[in-house]
Amino acid sequence: MRRLATAVLLTAACAAGAWIASRVAERIALQDLHHRANAALDLHTANLDGALDKFRMLGPLIAKRTDVVDYFRGDRSPEETAEADLMLGRLAGMSGVETIAFAELNGEVFASSDPAGATGRTVNIPDVRDDFVAALQGRLGRYHDAEDDTGAGYHFAAPVRDGTIVIGAVLVRASLDTVEQAWALTPDPVLASDADGFVVLANRYWWQGMTLHRDTDPGNQQSVLRLRSKDRAGTSAVTLAEGDKSPGEFIEHVKPLPLLGWTLHVFAGTGPVDRAMTSAAVIAALASLTLALAGWLVLERRRQLIARVRLERAAALRLERRVRDRTAALTAANTSLAREIGEHQATEKQLRQAQADLVQAAKLAALGQMSAALAHEFNQPLAAIRSNADNAGMLIDRDRAADAKENLGRIAGMVDRMARLGRNLKTFARRPGDRTSPVPLRTVIGEVVMLMSARTGKSGTEVAVDMPDEEIMVEAGPVRLQQVLVNLVTNALDACEGRNDTRITISATRDDEFATISVADTGPGIDAEILGQVFDPFFTTKAAGVGLGLGLSIAYNIVRDFNGTLVARNREDGGAVFEVRLPLARRTETAAE
Numbered sequence: 001m002r003r004l005a006t007a008v009l010l011t012a013a014c015a016a017g018a019w020i021a022s023r024v025a026e027r028i029a030l031q032d033l034h035h036r037a038n039a040a041l042d043l044h045t046a047n048l049d050g051a052l053d054k055f056r057m058l059g060p061l062i063a064k065r066t067d068v069v070d071y072f073r074g075d076r077s078p079e080e081t082a083e084a085d086l087m088l089g090r091l092a093g094m095s096g097v098e099t100i101a102f103a104e105l106n107g108e109v110f111a112s113s114d115p116a117g118a119t120g121r122t123v124n125i126p127d128v129r130d131d132f133v134a135a136l137q138g139r140l141g142r143y144h145d146a147e148d149d150t151g152a153g154y155h156f157a158a159p160v161r162d163g164t165i166v167i168g169a170v171l172v173r174a175s176l177d178t179v180e181q182a183w184a185l186t187p188d189p190v191l192a193s194d195a196d197g198f199v200v201l202a203n204r205y206w207w208q209g210m211t212l213h214r215d216t217d218p219g220n221q222q223s224v225l226r227l228r229s230k231d232r233a234g235t236s237a238v239t240l241a242e243g244d245k246s247p248g249e250f251i252e253h254v255k256p257l258p259l260l261g262w263t264l265h266v267f268a269g270t271g272p273v274d275r276a277m278t279s280a281a282v283i284a285a286l287a288s289l290t291l292a293l294a295g296w297l298v299l300e301r302r303r304q305l306i307a308r309v310r311l312e313r314a315a316a317l318r319l320e321r322r323v324r325d326r327t328a329a330l331t332a333a334n335t336s337l338a339r340e341i342g343e344h345q346a347t348e349k350q351l352r353q354a355q356a357d358l359v360q361a362a363k364l365a366a367l368g369q370m371s372a373a374l375a376h377e378f379n380q381p382l383a384a385i386r387s388n389a390d391n392a393g394m395l396i397d398r399d400r401a402a403d404a405k406e407n408l409g410r411i412a413g414m415v416d417r418m419a420r421l422g423r424n425l426k427t428f429a430r431r432p433g434d435r436t437s438p439v440p441l442r443t444v445i446g447e448v449v450m451l452m453s454a455r456t457g458k459s460g461t462e463v464a465v466d467m468p469d470e471e472i473m474v475e476a477g478p479v480r481l482q483q484v485l486v487n488l489v490t491n492a493l494d495a496c497e498g499r500n501d502t503r504i505t506i507s508a509t510r511d512d513e514f515a516t517i518s519v520a521d522t523g524p525g526i527d528a529e530i531l532g533q534v535f536d537p538f539f540t541t542k543a544a545g546v547g548l549g550l551g552l553s554i555a556y557n558i559v560r561d562f563n564g565t566l567v568a569r570n571r572e573d574g575g576a577v578f579e580v581r582l583p584l585a586r587r588t589e590t591a592a593e
């Protein structure tokens, strides 16, 4: 529907453009035609006037000559006639007229420039020939003959006077051939008509002898050239009668020729006007079509652009909506994440608190164990010292000073042991530093065995130390290493508890760079499925209140601080073995922590 409307609109635009252009072209071309016709009219007028005017005075001038008047007076001898012929021949030749002749009052031609042509030597139909009649009346006569053997001609007749009496006439005939030849070259019709509308001259040979008739004139005779006038874009045009050999429409320009008493008609064909109109219409139609198509294309482009912009805007809106939805979802997710993080942080805080509490509990438990061990360690020698002192007192009372001295020696030995224990405890209580130093393994292991001796003695488990003779120095912190080994021996004692023939072997070996201290027991060993977990903090298989699951984890971390490793495995012949691998000390000096 839309396309149909566009097509109709385009066609209408083209038609309108073509019509307007053809109208404008018609006016311009008509103007041009008028100019051309006017110019042609002037040219033909000048041509005709020029052709005849120069001969107008020739007759009167010849008539005034006395020798000519003499020819007209009285009788003439044949010689005189021949002489006159000769003279006229010369004058005609010089002036360019066709013929000059002398005629008596009765019309008889007695001399001529063309003696052979002047047959009979009489002016034809003297009472009809206007020019001759006018000459006899003393005026310059004029006459036009249409066609004769020599073509159209124009006659002038001048009176010859003897005093005041007209005695004859000089007849001059000028040929109109040159005018007709010039007109023949003009493609447009040209004609000259006399006062009666009789066609005197024309460049259409069939018009010669016809009479001009306007369409308002009555009559339907033959030999009539009928002109029908019509309106053509504000100017009047004419068409020639149907059946004429010059069909078509013309612009007629008319000019009177007062000298000759004629009217000159120039007809300019309107063919060029029609052609200009057609060309203008075609060009305008094409231009309008091109313009209309260009306009249509621009509009179509615009329409497509608007559609695209609309689509893009819709897509942008959709995208915006999606982004909004996503943002909302993300914000919600963020909020819930923040909440979760908050909860996690709270949980972590609680966990840390629990861990701190546990560590505190572990410390208290270790303190309790240690206090029990210390009480045991100190109470035994104190009781022994007490009884030895009592015995020494009694022995002194009985004057057995030597025996009393023995008792006092035992007391001193036990005091020394307690002092040593105290020293060890002092070392143990000192806060361990991060620094490491060369540590002799023999000393550390010896102290561990001594510290654990109270418990080992009670449990009935045999503790064996297997070391090479040479001292092995490792890079470690002595107290922390002692703590690690105490832990391992304690665990081994726990594992051996309730079993018969139990034994713990502490051995030390070395290679080029590392020393290995292993604590092996003859306990049940570690179940394969928990072997990977024993170093985890708070992992324990012991009853609640007995084990805290921190010992191995602390030991593991301490060894790692020394750049060493701690591994657990089961022995092939039963029991577990823990191996501490430490780098050998490169330095020799030792340092207490």
Ligand code: ADP
Binding pocket: 491, 492, 495, 521, 523, 524, 525, 526, 534, 539, 540, 541, 542, 546, 547, 548, 549, 550, 551, 552, 553, 576
């Ligand atoms: P705790 O001794 O308080 O349980 P530990 O970290 O010292 O904590 O030990 C963790 C666990 O490793 C123990 O509960 C025990 O199951 C196991 N374990 C440690 N040493 C031995 C061993 N020598 N023989 C068998 N199992 C052991």
